[in-house]
Amino acid sequence: MRNKLGAIIRFHRKRSGLTQLDLAELAGVGKNLVYGLENGQESVRLENLLKVLRVLNIELDFQSPLKEAYLKEHTNADR
Amino acid sequence: MRNKLGAIIRFHRKRSGLTQLDLAELAGVGKNLVYGLENGQESVRLENLLKVLRVLNIELDFQSPLKEAYLKEHTNADR
DNA sequence: TGTTTTTTCCCTGTTTGACGGGAAAAATAT
DNA sequence: ATATTTTTCCCGTCAAACAGGGAAAAAACA
Numbered sequence: 001m002r003n004k005l006g007a008i009i010r011f012h013r014k015r016s017g018l019t020q021l022d023l024a025e026l027a028g029v030g031k032n033l034v035y036g037l038e039n040g041q042e043s044v045r046l047e048n049l050l051k052v053l054r055v056l057n058i059e060l061d062f063q064s065p066l067k068e069a070y071l072k073e074h075t076n077a078d079r
Numbered sequence: 080m081r082n083k084l085g086a087i088i089r090f091h092r093k094r095s096g097l098t099q100l101d102l103a104e105l106a107g108v109g110k111n112l113v114y115g116l117e118n119g120q121e122s123v124r125l126e127n128l129l130k131v132l133r134v135l136n137i138e139l140d141f142q143s144p145l146k147e148a149y150l151k152e153h154t155n156a157d158r
Numbered sequence: 159t160g161t162t163t164t165t166t167c168c169c170t171g172t173t174t175g176a177c178g179g180g181a182a183a184a185a186t187a188t
Numbered sequence: 189a190t191a192t193t194t195t196t197c198c199c200g201t202c203a204a205a206c207a208g209g210g211a212a213a214a215a216a217c218a
Contacts, residue, residue, distance in 0.1 A: 011152070033206070035165075035167085043126045043205070044205080045174090050121075056143070110195095118196085120175095127176080
């Protein structure tokens with residue numbers, strides 16, 4: 001296992017009882033993309049990574065020292 | 080502002096007193112990429128997104144119902 | 159054991175993001 | 189108001205991710 005994200009994805013996939021091919025089809029991406037993700041290919045389109053994470057019910061969020069300040073200024077939804 | 084991530088990046092960039100061009104140069108990416116990120120272009124290479132976030136001292140992490148279980152099985156560093 | 163499933167890793171063509179340059183529009187400063 | 193900086197958004201070129209096929213290796217299962 002070459003990287004953290006790959007390990008996370010693989011773990012969640014297996015827990016869901018899916019093969020790489022299953023996951024790829026559910027996410028609407030190619031099988032090689034899933035393989036690459038799990039094996040540490042860092043150069044992936046964010047769009048495709050998110051498709052895969054969505055199927056696995058994983059969500060990304062950010063951490064930073066300014067997070068509090070950011071949230072304070074964005075109570076009103078900007079999306 | 081079209082998306083959350085873009086807003087976060089812009090907020091952090093301004094707080095750091097950087098222009099889009101400054102940020103691009105510090106991150107080692109093109110100016111148009113920073114512009115695209117802040118304005119909701121979702122199709123960005125993860126690699127490049129991470130470069131930008133690194134400059135802004137923002138880190139991504141994942142959330143999922145299985146996170147606990149995952150961490151339990153990965154106490155020994157897999158990287 | 160042999161059989162089936164899954165993963166790994168080729169290959170090829172297509173799509174698309176990344177880049178720098180440039181210039182107009184918008185914002186900021188003097 | 190005018191000058192300067194910054195942002196927005198064109199463009200053309202290039203590199204790289206993508207999908208899908210295929211087949212060997214590995215793993216799971218009978």
